[in-house]
Amino acid sequence: MIATTNEIDELDLRLLDALQRNARATFAELGSIVGLKAPAVHERVKRLEGRGLILGYGARLDSRRLGCALTAFVSCYTLPDCDYDDFMERLSAMPEVCEVHSVAGEESYFCKIVTRDTQHLDDLLARLKTMPGMARTRTTIVLSTPYERGGIALAVGER
DSSP states (O other), rough: OOOTTTOOOHHHHHHHHHHHHOOOOHHHHHHHHHHHOHHHHHHHHHHHHHSSOOOOOOOOOOOTTTTEEEEEEEEEEETTTTTHHHHHHHHOOOTTTEEEOOOOOOOOEEEEEEEOOOOHHHHHHHHHHSTTTTEEEEEOOOOOSSOOOOSOOOOOOOO
16 A cells, blocks of 8 residues: 555545546546545646656556457666667667566666567567667466556555
8 A cells, every 4th residue: 555645635535546447537537536526636647746746647457358369578678888878768669668666686788569469579589688788588478367456555544
């Protein structure tokens, strides 16, 4: 659960939770969930955006139905003289790379990759292995995803 601070009250948490569930909800719909009128919800949401608690809005897409049936996680092990800014720029320029996480441990980065198939993944791995600063990779292919939260677990009503 998320630790809350004085800058976020219970109503803010309920609004954030409702927006995570349906970012397309109208201010009136959000108001009925949290017990406020639409103008008050609008003001709170704008304040949450202004304070950087809401980073943006987007649609969750079905990668399989869009022709990208293979998801993999790739650990990137870098060389000691790696230029990390250049490395990150190159990783983020690859459209198959959905997420990049800087991690503690042997590897430097852990990436979520989505490709059409194993051949496409093999091609991507070949490109990754030739990147300046890359020592080696380790790949784990996802067989299925039985659970995915799709947001942050907020401690709504548990304070």
